[in-house]
Amino acid sequence: MAGFTLGFIGFGEVAFHIAKGLTSAGLSGIQAFDVMTQDPKIGPLVRERANAAGVGLVDSLALLFSSCDTVLCATSAKYALAIGIEASQLLRPDTLYADLNSASPGTKIKLSRAIDEAGGCFVDAAVMELVPPHGHKVPMAVSGSGAKEFAGRLSPYGMKISFISEAAGASSSLKMMRSIFMKGLTALLLETLTAGRKAGVDAQIMESISGTLDSRPIAETARLLVTRTAIAAERRVAEMGEVLDTLEEMGLDASSSQATKAKLQWLADFNLRSEFGSTPPETVAAVLDAILDRSTPKL
Template identity: 35%
Template sequence: MARDRQERGEPMMAKAVGDLRIAVLGLGEAGGAIAKDLVAAGARVRGYDPAVPAPAGVTDTGSEAEAAEGSDLVLSVNSASAAMDALRAGLAGTSPGCLWADLNTAAPAVKRHLGQISGAAGIGFADVSLMAPVPGKGLRTPMLVSGTAATLLAMLLRPLGATLDVLDGPAGLAAERKLLRSVFYKGLAAAVIEALDAAQAAGCEDWLREHISDELTQADAATLGRLVDGSSRHAVRRVAEMQAAADMLDELDVPALITTASRDLLRLLSHR
């Protein structure tokens, strides 16, 4: 019955905060901060990390399974590459009614696979995306959550101070939203870094920093339309412009990774 309720995403009987048993796998910068906040909120927390000792108030354990044993909730906060192994190892210590939440930044397909493994083991699963850097925010880091047990996770963590937005969809949806945003944010950061490296080589870094700062400050809702529409409308001319920019970066001995990628994308747009 517990498994059926979890698979339907229905809430289970809430526990008092002091009775909530939570395991945190991965006690690095993010996991350690979240574990500390859970302890401060009154939860009973067990942790496991092969390289990092448990912070004060967290019961240190010797394995994923030992940390998960008797837990109501397991938070996997290690890395995308370790997420699958952590789940397989931790399941040996879980019992029916436990909820597994994966907070690692992984591809949607990985999250879906984790959810399938959890479901086959009778464990509820939530795909969690941390939507801001954890240091300084800890448990209050904004989170997107999807999966069969997303609603239950929100019921467990919100009383402890967590900020969660539940998406109505399967595991992988929260990861998809975060990674789509990452294409923009990380791509923007990469373009800024490449441009500033080139400006430094050209001897005008301060000028370009001021220019970029002004552009970002003045951006508004209409900026997005201008960027998208302008790129399509003027793609042919801008292909030549970005080729000239790439040639300039070559002369400045600065790798033109983002510049050439922009040129290639504009070339594709010119043929649409």
Template identity: 30%
Template structure:
């Protein structure tokens, strides 16, 4: 067994922590444990078979692997607070979707080799431990082997920090851009009463994607449920492109578009839970 800690017990962290807890002792720490959602988080931890720590220091004590699964906007702050509390035998696995330069900044807080860049290459639900992970950094090859032994779908991706995050960030240009374009396209099509014709045309051009099935619901649901977090990730994508002296016009627009829908939902007092089972047409009038 391997002693594991997760900093961040949200969607991705919660799924991975609960899955690993079936065979290993897992401790979690989340900022919500210090707020009004504490009781709900304690209940979630109990159901997941993990221990809820009383502080970050408590969470890190005795852990062999420390997974950081917070938001993009919090990733660097978490690394800076965790590093001074860690020992020479612990590894910090940064799974957050941030720019390569942000990962390199985070790595500077740690002793050489203690920080591992991990790119999550697909949505964690529904794959859980089957979700493909790429590891980067000085000890990345050994960590990939250890993660594989724990049941994760991990693969070594490079020996320097930032390499696998570059893959992740460039991929996000397409994935999160497609989500934003789909919402913009179909909401307008619904307004004009031509959504079925538009979907039929998209299906004729790209039949393997499932435009006439659940694909549009899936893409738009990701914005409705996680648009704020995904907007933060796209801001890191913009940094990635800027560091490469590349254009980021589309990615800047995607960052704005990802945030717009959940912001509008919040203004209307609408939550994602109220929309389940999800159907994109229920949001077509939210502009």
């Protein structure tokens, strides 16, 4: 039997899949509070999910905190801070409060202050993959005053938890940086494949991209792209100008390509060729350090 009682604030898709997995792994007595439980449209789905996951629904946050000493908030980044502040007034001493929402590091730090000052232990929990395919085994990075204890309580039930730091905001920073790539990649694919579809070459484009990305590990692809672009940014700005002309001629949205051209111009303005010459540097780190050196005001 677990030495803790788990509760969820919000019982949408994320909470449902995690709770269902934990129940199947042997954790019993899970509870949840969702403000939409009595909603005529959404309420039936909340209750159906709770029943399927073996989770008991309670009628208020106060009831949840009166019976649970480990609480996971899985609502929305928009409401995370307000819910956390309300929770700080209800939790018992040493309650673990984990925020799973995709909120900014700044929001997680504010949450940490509210929870920790109230006598609880805060966990900045960053969910690193889509939850439905993984269930409770979705990779999760955690930081904050309660992060180690959180991992200690839930890892035995199969949760894939990586401790990052005792500083709240560290794991959400990791997620935000990853999101730049993952969501940016999605936007690029949408723009690329929409244009390809209109031109009748979407299958060939996908085959070409797959051939490039599948030919080597992503770290090596990143090294080649970043180091070569460092000394060829100006030329690539001009090439993106041609891409923009093409999309305009096709009557298609070019917002991702516009952003790409702007970013390449930003890189070109650093004139890294003056440092590296015509030979690409060996590492991505060398490029990043050169950029940061030029971006940081000199005292």
